[in-house]
Structure formats: structure tokens, C-alpha cells
């Protein structure tokens with residue numbers, strides 16, 4: 133089974149962030165982020181949606197809701213801290 137198929141199955145079962153994907157499938161977090169745009173397209177072709185939860189600042193609670201990119205933000209625009217909870221992904 134291809135990595136993309138495995139990620140698709142994983143995200144259908146439960147919401148995961150890139151770290152969880154990387155640990156489950158033995159790939160790097162960067163690879164997980166690289167696969168996601170392709171998976172978004174392939175699941176929409178199957179009539180499903182990959183839902184991205186907003187990354188959130190663990191310091192002040194700021195949510196990166198307007199972000200279009202699916203990677204993890206570097207730091208919070210409000211408090212400037214770098215403790216960011218990464219975006220979560222699930223397929224419905």
C-alpha cells in the first residue's frame with residue numbers, strides 16, 4: 133500500500149497531526165506535510181473532505197484560522213511565542 137493510501141486510511145480512522153502521521157508510518161513530518169496536498173485532491177475526487185483543524189498558540193490561545201497553508205506556523209503573531217499546537221487532519 134502506498135504511503136498516501138496509508139495516510140488516507142489513518143486520517144479516516146482518527147484525527148492526526150503531522151507528528152502522529154510521521155510516527156505511525158515511519159516517515160518524516162516534512163514528508164507528511166508534502167503528501168497532504170495530494171491527499172486533499174485524491175479524497176475530494178472520492179467525494180470526501182480532508183478537514184484541517186486550525187493550529188493554535190499554546191501560550192495565548194490564538195487560532196490561525198485564516199491560514200491557507202497546511203504547514204505548522206513558526207510563531208504566534210500575537211504573543212510572538214513559538215509554542216504552536218500543529219494543525220490536525222481528518223477525513224470525513
Ligand SMILES: [Zn+2]
Nearest residue numbers: 189192208211
Ligand atoms: Zn500566542
